[in-house]
Amino acid sequence: MRRMPVLPPMHSPKAAYRDFKAFVSRRGREHGLAVALSLGFTAFILVIFFLDARVNTAPPPTITYVESYSADRTDTDIKADQIKDQKKREERAKARQEQFQEIANKLGIEN
CATH class of the missing domain: 1.20.5 (Single alpha-helices involved in coiled-coils or other helix-helix interfaces)
Structure with missing residues (x-):
């Protein structure tokens, strides 16, 4: 066969x-x-x-600004700047929370 x-x-x-x-x-x-x-x-x-x-697969370029500090900064200056920056972050977070709360009130969402 x-x-x-x-x-x-x-x-x-x-x-x-x-x-x-x-x-x-x-x-x-x-x-x-x-x-x-x-x-x-x-x-x-x-x-x-x-x-x-x-097309449009690459992320857009990001610009990062770096703050220049003097080399002779003391620890107290650094801590004062950190406290100031922390207050700014908390204020931004509180403002954002208030914005979300306004949206929730408009939509009738209860917490």
Whole structure:
């Protein structure tokens, strides 16, 4: 009993191209147009996906301002600055909490 090969025998690219050309030439013009349109739409969709993946993916640049301090600062100066900065942070947090509370009151959300 002779087994059939799973894959067709290997041919050169020229032979494959001639085979494809013969297959297409036996088809009508409508089939060629349908193949061209389907390949075109598929290529268009793939190009759109690849281009979309590259647009707006990088985070925007951030500017960081660094405060320059003198080298001869004392520990009391540092602690005073830290207390001042902490008060500013607490004021911002309190203002933000008040904004959320106003929104909650407008929406009728109870705490």
